[in-house]
Amino acid sequence: MNKRGVDCDGKPYNRFFLIAVLLLGAFCVVANHTVITTALPGMMHDLHIDADTGQWLTSGFLLMNGIMIPVTGMLMHRVSSKKLLIAAMYLFLTGTVLASAAPNFSLLLIGRLIQALATGIILPLMQAVLLLIFPKRERGVAMGLDGLVLALARVIAPTSAGWTMDHFNWRILFCSFIPLALIVLLLAQKGMKTIVPLDERRIDKLSLILSTLGFGSLLYGFSSVGRYGWVSAPVITGLAAGTFGVACFVFRECTITSPMLNLRVFRSPLFGFSVFAGGTLMTVMFGAELVLPIYIQTVRGESAFFSGLVMLPGALVMGIMNPVTGLVYDRVGIRRLAIAGMGLLTLSTLPFVFLTMTTKITALAILYAVRFLGIAMVMMPITAAGMNTLPDTWISDGTAVVNMMRTVIGSIGTAVLISVMSDVTERELPEKGMQASDPALAHVLRTDAALNGVNAAFLVAVGFCAVTWALTFFLKKKSG
Structure with a gap:
């Protein structure tokens, strides 16, 4: 890739600097979303809420993010890329300040939803710009960079959030993003350019x-x-x-x-499958990131930092493998990569259905890492394969559709997993009177109920994975 490019106004710019600004902005908003995974059990305790209510900090975030994405698809054609990124970062700062100072769950959720609006602008903007400045034969690398940001956020955010929760509180988590957002704002003033062509589309x-x-x-x-x-x-x-x-x-x-959404992109069967597969991957990724810390902290009684460490190898594997799988996709196409990746994800998720109080934590961390290897083999390559079937004039439409649909599917899927977990746990809880008559037995039964709820949620996740794995065998050999 050439070091310099020309924007829509015919002005030269430094491509590496522009990419760095976009990736840093994306890292900021993704890490902000990911910190909830290990912090949620502690936040539930501090705010006196249950898992059904607490999961809105994730599923509500994802839904607002998904709703904003198609609007971004329109805005990208009416507002310059530079102004759009800067406006999104100001939105993110507003939501972050509100969340950090929120005295109750309602205001915290409002702050999270404002952050989600910013995320719904930044992620599709980054994808659209990367796809436009990379030639088609190198778009696997472009999506690998996209995936690298997602993975690095998952390397740093859960573990650092766990340490922060053990030593401070969840408000410090949000405060830590304020200086990073200010840095992105300063860099965007100089490094960001207008890459997506402008027209007069209306919302x-x-x-x-x-x-x-x-x-x-x-x-x-x-x-x-x-x-x-x-x-x-x-x-x-x-x-x-x-x-x-x-x-x-x-x-x-x-x-x-x-x-608002150009649904003609679904004329491409491969694009349609990429949307469905992306939704499945978002569900099993975000769902597991919420359920596993509940198992480690609530059922096993470990610290938030410890649960972050258990998930750290998976995030590292994803970070290392995303660029690699992008290169592999550019060479071999999507079919073999998707079959192998979804098979690996399905089989490595199955053992989580049988978690017990004595499951070895080392085995848990290894299996979790294998799951993320499977996700890395499919997530960004299938996105690139679907986008490559669209003409360049539909790239912004395609990024809006794929990001919205997989985010909405992911938010609904995550809600399903948490609801199943809560439903099973609630049905198996001991009678309230047992706490007074036999507190030791009541504690054992409550722990068993929570464990069975976690196992049930992972069973649903296996079902999502298995269906998607079966569909990968219908991909044509020359797909992507």
């Missing part, structure tokens, strides 16, 4: 309303399972309203002249 307000209500209702329905049960009125109403809203949203996008 369809009705589409935005329908997508928000539709996907939001689906998430609410799935998230309420643990508290109310699958056949309860809130769950059924949420799922029904969400399905209707999403159907109306899809119909409108297919019938108006200027849709």
Whole structure:
């Protein structure tokens, strides 16, 4: 790749500097999201909330992120890339300050949602710019850089969050992102340029309303399972309203002249599969990152820092392998990589269904690392393969669609895993009177209930993985 390029205004710029600014901004917002994984049990304790409520800090974040992404697809064509990145970082700073000072869960959630708006701008902007400044034959490398940022955030954030929770509190976690965001703002003033061509696209307000209500209702329905049960009125109403809203949203996008999401990208079967596979990977990745710390801290009684250390090898493997799998994809295509990666992920997730109080932590860390090797073999290569089937004029549309759909699927899937875990745990908890009559037995039964809930959540994750693995065998040999 040449060191210098030319932006949409015909002005030269330093490509390496531009890429560095984008990757640093993306690292900031992804690490901010990832710190919740090891910090959540402690936050639940401090704020006196249960897992069903606490998971909104992740699933609500993902949903708001997903809702913002298609808007970003429009904004990228109306606002210069530089102004868009700077505005997103200011949004991120606002949400971070609010979250760090929040006196209760409600304001903390609002701060997280504002941070999610910024994330919904920065990640698709980074992908669109990387895909446009790299030639098609090198886009596996571009997505490898994207994946490298995701992995590095997972290397640093959970472990540092665990140490912080053990010695300080969760407010310090959010405060630590303020100086990093200020650095990105300063660098963006000089290094960021307009890469995505501008036009006069408008934002369809009705589409935005329908997508928000539709996907939001689906998430609410799935998230309420643990508290109310699958056949309860809130769950059924949420799922029904969400399905209707999403159907109306899809119909409108297919019938108006200027849709918020260009759904014509789904004419490519490989692109459609990349969206589905990405959603599955987001579900099993984010879901495990929430469930495993609950097992380590709540069931096994270990510290937050310890749970971060257990997950550290997996993040390291993903960080090392993302650029490597990008290069492998550029040479061999997607089919063999996807079959091997999803098979590895499915088989290495299966042992988590059988966790016990005596499961060796070393084996747990190794299996978790193998899971992330499987994710690295599929996540970014399948994204690059899907994007390569689209014309360059649809790149920003494609990044908006793939990021929105896999994020929304991931948020709903994560909510399903947590709801299943909470539902199983709640059903197996001992009667309240047992705490007074036999506290020792009550403690054992509560621990068993939590353990069974964790195992049930991983069983659902295995199901998601197995279905996606089966579909990889239908990929054509020359796909991607």
